[in-house]
Amino acid sequence: MQFRNFKMVDYVVYGRGCFAQLDEILAPRRSDGKPMIFLLDHHFEQDAAFQSRIPLRGTDELIIADVTHEPKTSYVDEITRNIRERHGVVSGIIGIGGGSVMDLAKAVAIMMTNEGRAQDYQGYDLVKNKAVYKVGIPTISGTGAEVSRTCVLTGPEKKLGMNSDFTPFDQIVLDPELIKGVPKDQNFYTGMDCYIHCIESLDGTFLNMFSKSYGEKALEMCRNVYLRKDVWDEDSDEQLMMASYAGGMSIAYSQVGVAHAVSYGLSYLLGTKHGIGNCIVFNHLQEFYPEGVAEFHEMVRKHNIHIPTGVCAGLSDDEFNKMIDVSLGMKLLWENALGKDWERQMTRERLRALYEKL
Ligand code: NAD
Ligand code: ZN
Numbered sequence: 001m002q003f004r005n006f007k008m009v010d011y012v013v014y015g016r017g018c019f020a021q022l023d024e025i026l027a028p029r030r031s032d033g034k035p036m037i038f039l040l041d042h043h044f045e046q047d048a049a050f051q052s053r054i055p056l057r058g059t060d061e062l063i064i065a066d067v068t069h070e071p072k073t074s075y076v077d078e079i080t081r082n083i084r085e086r087h088g089v090v091s092g093i094i095g096i097g098g099g100s101v102m103d104l105a106k107a108v109a110i111m112m113t114n115e116g117r118a119q120d121y122q123g124y125d126l127v128k129n130k131a132v133y134k135v136g137i138p139t140i141s142g143t144g145a146e147v148s149r150t151c152v153l154t155g156p157e158k159k160l161g162m163n164s165d166f167t168p169f170d171q172i173v174l175d176p177e178l179i180k181g182v183p184k185d186q187n188f189y190t191g192m193d194c195y196i197h198c199i200e201s202l203d204g205t206f207l208n209m210f211s212k213s214y215g216e217k218a219l220e221m222c223r224n225v226y227l228r229k230d231v232w233d234e235d236s237d238e239q240l241m242m243a244s245y246a247g248g249m250s251i252a253y254s255q256v257g258v259a260h261a262v263s264y265g266l267s268y269l270l271g272t273k274h275g276i277g278n279c280i281v282f283n284h285l286q287e288f289y290p291e292g293v294a295e296f297h298e299m300v301r302k303h304n305i306h307i308p309t310g311v312c313a314g315l316s317d318d319e320f321n322k323m324i325d326v327s328l329g330m331k332l333l334w335e336n337a338l339g340k341d342w343e344r345q346m347t348r349e350r351l352r353a354l355y356e357k358l
Helices: 019-028 073-087 100-111 184-202 207-230 236-253 258-270 274-282 288-303 317-328 331-338 350-355
Strands: 011-014 036-041 061-065 091-099 131-139 152-154 159-164 171-174
Touching: 011 100, 019 061, 019 091, 019 131, 019 171, 036 073, 036 100, 061 100, 073 091, 073 152, 073 207, 091 100, 091 184, 100 152, 100 159, 159 258, 159 288, 171 236, 171 258, 184 207, 184 258, 184 274, 184 288, 207 236, 207 288, 258 274, 258 317, 274 288, 317 350
Parallel strands: 011 171, 036 061, 036 091, 091 131, 131 171
Antiparallel strands: 152 159
16 A cells, blocks of 8 residues: 555543543443453553543453563453463553553453463564454553554564554543643653654655644643743643654654654663653654754753763664664664665764763
8 A cells, every 4th residue: 555544543532620531431341241451551450440430331441550670462462361360351451651661551452352462463464363452541641552563572582562453542531630730751751762763754755744833833832841831730731642642643644753762772782761761762863853852952951851871872883783783674663764865874883972972
């Protein structure tokens, strides 16, 4: 097909307090006796008040998702196995948390109806069967994972999502009240993921009006909250939540670029998390995105955020080569960033020099 035909999220509810409507939203999706499984970010493990607002009915189960590390295929398999053993078939999987829980929920919902291991489905259009009903409820905004067609997983061989038409959520619940109070640094790292999605999409060779229209709006909202406003308030949460959504829509029909391609290498070798990893890399990308990086530096100063440096100091040649292999494997990202002759431009030596700067 010449033009990509995108499967998107089916239902979206937005608004401050809309989380209270979850019970009503789920009711028609409950098939008799089969439970809804809630995957809840471990940040809320001790938060009894929040947990009491989760509409558990009948044999529903609440599972605390450990997101100390970004989701691994082995963890997806473990959760899926446990759910199958305890419940057999379920009515749905509901993920409540940051980007990591969004991805876990999508992956578990897929593995409930597909044989084998999660690692078998890392790639493009490998998923065979429709997933069980799945809902995403973000409690941090920025990644765009709530709208994307993938769920990023680290497997034994690669870090790659299950990219398929069966991956997007059936329903998302966007309640800005839920992202209130994310600690300043975490808010910034995840918010910058959105900012960087916009810069990479808007500056990329794959750009088209679909992506541009969402990307420009998302970028404007990022600038509002991180540059123009002096206090973080309810309006900031609302703008960031919609920036994340629009940024995700922008890259759905284009691609990300250099920061993501390079930070994937870091993450694979060093376990660096997505948001902070992108910041560590973007900090040094003046030659690719001069205006975006200057503005990023301004935001870092304004919010007094620590961006780590020297993260590649002391790595061996083998380790650099592993990161370079992972990064150069992200062909579409490089092509979007540098054009069709990207391989001539981004040599292993140039990429090594870039990693050494981080
Ligand atoms: P995260 O989900 O890893 O969470 C970061 C930390 O914030 C965790 O410790 C978590 O417990 C905590 N947290 C969650 N909600 C909170 C709240 N309301 N208040 C305080 N703390 C809270 O971080 P993230 O940046 O949202 O997501 C990163 C993940 O998203 C990575 O695994 C990355 O690969 C993935 N990602 C996916 C896509 C996609 O399209 N599927 C896109 C970008 C990133
Ligand atoms: Zn990202």
